[in-house]
Amino acid sequence: MKIGISGTGSYIPSIVTKNEAFLNHEFLGTDGSKFGYDNSTIIEKFRAITGIAERRYAEPELKTSDLGYLASEKAILNAQIDKEDLDYIIFAHNFGDLTQGKIQGDTLPSLATRVKHLLKIKNPKCVAYDLIFGCPGWIEGIIQASAFIKSGMAKKCLVIGGETLSRVVDEFDRDSMIFSDGAGAAILEADPATGEILAHASLTFANEEAYYLYFDKSNRSGCCQDTRYIKMQGRKIYEFACIHVPKAMAECLDKSGVGIDEVKKIFIHQANEKMDEAIIKRFYKIYGKEVPENIMPMSIHELGNSSVATIPTLYNMVLNGELPEHNLKKGDVVIFASVGAGMNVNAIVYKY
Missing domain, CATH: 3.40.47.10 (Thiolase/Chalcone synthase)
Known part of the structure; x- marks a missing residue:
C-alpha cells in the first residue's frame, strides 16, 4: 500500500x-x-x-x-x-x-x-x-x-x-x-x-540523556519562583545529535532500499545551523561520500527554531517555491529527520 x-x-x-x-x-x-x-x-x-x-x-x-x-x-x-x-x-x-x-x-x-x-x-x-x-x-x-x-x-x-x-x-x-x-x-x-513513505526509524534515549531539555526557573534570582521556562544543555544536545541522528538516518535509508546517491533533499529539524551541517556531514561520511551541494534546505536564518513546526513549514515552503534554489519533482527521494526532548530521534525516507 x-x-x-x-x-x-x-x-x-x-x-x-x-x-x-x-x-x-x-x-x-x-x-x-x-x-x-x-x-x-x-x-x-x-x-x-x-x-x-x-x-x-x-x-x-x-x-x-x-x-x-x-x-x-x-x-x-x-x-x-x-x-x-x-x-x-x-x-x-x-x-x-x-x-x-x-x-x-x-x-x-x-x-x-x-x-x-x-x-x-x-x-x-x-x-x-x-x-x-x-x-x-x-x-x-x-x-x-x-x-x-x-x-x-x-x-x-x-x-x-x-x-x-x-x-x-x-x-x-x-x-x-x-x-x-x-x-x-x-x-x-x-x-x-501522492508520494510514498518508504521507511522510518524512531528511537528514544532516556537514561543520562533524558533531561538534556527540561523546564526550570529563570536565570535571574528575583523572578517568580513558580514560573518555569524551557532550558537546555546545548553542548550535550549538539554532541548527542551528531552521534545519533546520522545513524538513525542511515538505518532508515538502508531499510528503504534507496541508495545514498538517489537522495535529492534532506529536511532536517531547524535547530542550529552548525549542528545540522555536522549531522549531514557525518551522515554522508557513513557512506564514504562528500555532502552534495544544495542538499539541505534551511529556514532557520529567518524563522528560528519553532520545534515541531520546523520540518513541515520548511517542506511546505519548498513545495510552494518559496526557496527558489530548492525544488522537487515527482519521484524524488527525500529524508525527514529530527532530534529533540526526550531525547528522541526519528527519520523518514519519502518518495515525493
Missing part, C-alpha cells in the same frame, strides 16, 4: 524579531552571573553558531491551536479533500496553548480537539489527539498516521506540528534567542497519486 502526503499547509507568524532586539536584554548564566562580554558579542557568536538572524513570534491573540488550525485549513485545501473524511487529527506540540502573559499551559481539551472544533468537523469518528515527542513530534505523527492507514484503521489523517515557544522562554537566558513560533500541517492518505 502506497501511503503519502497529499497536501501541506503552514502558518508563519507575521511578527519579525531581529537579533538586534536583544541588544538591551540582561543575559545571565544559569547561576545568575553576568557574562564577561557585552550583548553585541553574545549575539554575534550566537548567529555564527545557529545561523539565526531573525525569528517569528505569534500575534498576541493567537495560540498554538490557532496556528495549527490556520495551517490545517491550507493543507486540507491543498489536498482537495472533504474535511469530514478525516479519520484522525494528530497535533504534535510540547507546551499546549499558551496565553501571552500567563504562566500556565492549557491542554484541556487537547489541541487536536480544538483544531477539529475550529474546522467545524461534525464527524465523531474523526479522532483527535495530541502527541508530545519533543521536536521530532511531527515526524512521529506522520509515522503513527501511516501505521493507522496501513492497518486499515484510517484512510485520511491530518498531522500538525505547532508551537509558541516565545511564550516559554526566559528573557534572561541567551538561549531564548533560538526559539520561535509557527505551525505546519500535512494530509496523509493511501493514494497512488
Whole structure:
C-alpha cells in the first residue's frame, strides 16, 4: 500500500524579531552571573553558531491551536479533500496553548480537539489527539498516521506540528534567542497519486540523556519562583545529535532500499545551523561520500527554531517555491529527520 502526503499547509507568524532586539536584554548564566562580554558579542557568536538572524513570534491573540488550525485549513485545501473524511487529527506540540502573559499551559481539551472544533468537523469518528515527542513530534505523527492507514484503521489523517515557544522562554537566558513560533500541517492518505513513505526509524534515549531539555526557573534570582521556562544543555544536545541522528538516518535509508546517491533533499529539524551541517556531514561520511551541494534546505536564518513546526513549514515552503534554489519533482527521494526532548530521534525516507 502506497501511503503519502497529499497536501501541506503552514502558518508563519507575521511578527519579525531581529537579533538586534536583544541588544538591551540582561543575559545571565544559569547561576545568575553576568557574562564577561557585552550583548553585541553574545549575539554575534550566537548567529555564527545557529545561523539565526531573525525569528517569528505569534500575534498576541493567537495560540498554538490557532496556528495549527490556520495551517490545517491550507493543507486540507491543498489536498482537495472533504474535511469530514478525516479519520484522525494528530497535533504534535510540547507546551499546549499558551496565553501571552500567563504562566500556565492549557491542554484541556487537547489541541487536536480544538483544531477539529475550529474546522467545524461534525464527524465523531474523526479522532483527535495530541502527541508530545519533543521536536521530532511531527515526524512521529506522520509515522503513527501511516501505521493507522496501513492497518486499515484510517484512510485520511491530518498531522500538525505547532508551537509558541516565545511564550516559554526566559528573557534572561541567551538561549531564548533560538526559539520561535509557527505551525505546519500535512494530509496523509493511501493514494497512488501522492508520494510514498518508504521507511522510518524512531528511537528514544532516556537514561543520562533524558533531561538534556527540561523546564526550570529563570536565570535571574528575583523572578517568580513558580514560573518555569524551557532550558537546555546545548553542548550535550549538539554532541548527542551528531552521534545519533546520522545513524538513525542511515538505518532508515538502508531499510528503504534507496541508495545514498538517489537522495535529492534532506529536511532536517531547524535547530542550529552548525549542528545540522555536522549531522549531514557525518551522515554522508557513513557512506564514504562528500555532502552534495544544495542538499539541505534551511529556514532557520529567518524563522528560528519553532520545534515541531520546523520540518513541515520548511517542506511546505519548498513545495510552494518559496526557496527558489530548492525544488522537487515527482519521484524524488527525500529524508525527514529530527532530534529533540526526550531525547528522541526519528527519520523518514519519502518518495515525493
